[in-house]
Amino acid sequence: MNIDYSQFLNMIPEVTLMAALMIVFITDLFTAKKPGEARNRNWFNPLVCVLMLAHIFINIWPTEASTAFGGMYMTNGSVGVIKTILAFSVLIVFVQSREWLQREDTNFKEGEFYELVLATLLGMNMMVSANHFLLFFLGLEMASVPMACLVAFDKYRHNSAEAGAKFILTATFSSGVMLYGISFLYAATGTLYFDDVMANISATPLCILGMVFFFSGLGFKISLVPFHFWTADTYQGAPTTVTGYLSVTSKGAAAFALCAILMKVFAPIVEYWQIMLMVVIVLSITIGNLFAIHQKDLKRFMAFSSISQAGYIMLAVVGNSAMSVTALSYYVLIYVVANLAVFSIIAAVEENNGGVVNMNAYNGFYKTNPRLAFLLTLALFSLGGIPPFAGMFSKFFVFMAAANGAQVTTAIGATIYAVVFIALVNTVISLYYYLLIVKAMFISDNENPLPTFKSSYSTKMALAICTLGVVAFGVCSIVYNWIHAASVM
Numbered sequence: 001m002n003i004d005y006s007q008f009l010n011m012i013p014e015v016t017l018m019a020a021l022m023i024v025f026i027t028d029l030f031t032a033k034k035p036g037e038a039r040n041r042n043w044f045n046p047l048v049c050v051l052m053l054a055h056i057f058i059n060i061w062p063t064e065a066s067t068a069f070g071g072m073y074m075t076n077g078s079v080g081v082i083k084t085i086l087a088f089s090v091l092i093v094f095v096q097s098r099e100w101l102q103r104e105d106t107n108f109k110e111g112e113f114y115e116l117v118l119a120t121l122l123g124m125n126m127m128v129s130a131n132h133f134l135l136f137f138l139g140l141e142m143a144s145v146p147m148a149c150l151v152a153f154d155k156y157r158h159n160s161a162e163a164g165a166k167f168i169l170t171a172t173f174s175s176g177v178m179l180y181g182i183s184f185l186y187a188a189t190g191t192l193y194f195d196d197v198m199a200n201i202s203a204t205p206l207c208i209l210g211m212v213f214f215f216s217g218l219g220f221k222i223s224l225v226p227f228h229f230w231t232a233d234t235y236q237g238a239p240t241t242v243t244g245y246l247s248v249t250s251k252g253a254a255a256f257a258l259c260a261i262l263m264k265v266f267a268p269i270v271e272y273w274q275i276m277l278m279v280v281i282v283l284s285i286t287i288g289n290l291f292a293i294h295q296k297d298l299k300r301f302m303a304f305s306s307i308s309q310a311g312y313i314m315l316a317v318v319g320n321s322a323m324s325v326t327a328l329s330y331y332v333l334i335y336v337v338a339n340l341a342v343f344s345i346i347a348a349v350e351e352n353n354g355g356v357v358n359m360n361a362y363n364g365f366y367k368t369n370p371r372l373a374f375l376l377t378l379a380l381f382s383l384g385g386i387p388p389f390a391g392m393f394s395k396f397f398v399f400m401a402a403a404n405g406a407q408v409t410t411a412i413g414a415t416i417y418a419v420v421f422i423a424l425v426n427t428v429i430s431l432y433y434y435l436l437i438v439k440a441m442f443i444s445d446n447e448n449p450l451p452t453f454k455s456s457y458s459t460k461m462a463l464a465i466c467t468l469g470v471v472a473f474g475v476c477s478i479v480y481n482w483i484h485a486a487s488v489m
Contacts, residue, residue: 007068028111062486074131077486096462124253133192163237178217184210221254225283235303244343252332284311327401334394337469341379352453363446390474
């Protein structure tokens with residue numbers, strides 16, 4: 001059997017990512033700290049960040065559409081953009097993780113953290129490039145299994161082991177449900193290639209049931225209601241850096257994959273999945289917002305915020321047009337910088353104040369740490385969609401994509417406008433609970449506020465990148481134009 005190795009030239013993002021993973025693995029293997037040895041590897045984190053930066057620069061330019069391995073692997077401009085956005089989020093996570101990984105109980109497994117994150121990113125890349133349900137499922141599991149290890153990374157602190165157990169158990173069930181749906185689709189169409197499934201699919205009970213089960217499996221990965229029950233416990237128990245990574249990178253990859261499959265594979269039965277998606281969006285946005293209001297733990301607070309944000313991300317898909325892909329990718333990019341800014345500050349406060357994550361502890365935070373309070377406010381304003389920050393533009397484009405082409409005179413068009421209106425109303429609710437944190441920092445009194453502390457250089461660097469994105473990505477049209485140009489290639 002002859003293998004055409006030139007096909008790997010169509011997989012440059014995966015090749016460079018695999019090269020980075022091997023370099024990190026070999027470096028860690030020969031420089032790892034031995035028991036009882038006082039070895040300091042201050043250079044390790046910068047090395048990993050440089051490798052990640054090189055990976056981004058090599059793959060930042062959108063490529064022409066191409067395939068590999070019998071059409072099972074597919075790439076195009078929009079796929080290249082989402083891979084770059086995911087790699088960018090991983091770079092920020094690596095930068096902000098340095099202080100946490102230098103802690104006494106984690107520094108000996110620093111290499112394992114980088115390797116697990118790169119392994120999950122490799123799985124996500126395969127998932128978004130899949131043109132075959134089998135390759136898609138393999139990519140999904142390549143991302144999910146290392147992610148469970150990351151969630152349980154601090155197994156002796158903060159219920160991390162419990163969070164990992166809950167994540168892997170629910171992930172197992174969701175994967176089983178998804179495979180069950182894929183088997184229905186194969187029985188109905190006789191193929192697992194996306195193009196061939198689209199050509200043979202029809203509105204039969206078997207196809208519709210397969211679509212529902214497949215959607216349910218991916219709904220778990222995106223934390224859509226009613227598949228969200230694992231989210232709050234897992235976010236609370238996982239290390240804060242891992243929580244931030246889980247909330248943006250994993251969610252963004254799964255959302256893009258679901259968008260592509262719904263619009264491509266299930267295009268012939270669009271009237272069925274549109275209704276289902278709209279119901280799930282309304283539930284996710286509303287329930288996420290209402291439950292977030294009552295949270296006192298900031299990580300649980302951000303968990304329910306992420307459930308609501310997942311609804312907004314998927315709102316773009318309702319429009320079922322090229323604008324949907326652009327709006328979704330742009331929203332994920334803005335969500336990455338805003339959400340990781342919040343988690344960078346939560347992690348900094350946690351590391352310097354004995355694991356504090358309670359919202360009441362932030363009362364009077366502005367008096368002792370005004371810069372962090374100001375940056376946290378900017379990030380929260382962006383998440384809430386307050387102008388002129390980037391989050392306002394991302395929500396605007398999502399609303400536009402959802403309503404694009406909808407006719408209010410038709411039943412489906414009127415329903416789409418109703419969903420957009422409900423999402424708009426929920427934006428006001430989200431502003432309320434985001435402002436609860438701002439109120440705690442700037443208005444609420446506290447006799448014993450958090451002490452003044454100096455953030456590490458890595459935290460400052462991560463916050464600088466995120467804040468620049470929150471402020472600039474909305475007003476610099478080149479970012480949106482880059483995503484749009486790739487989507488229409």
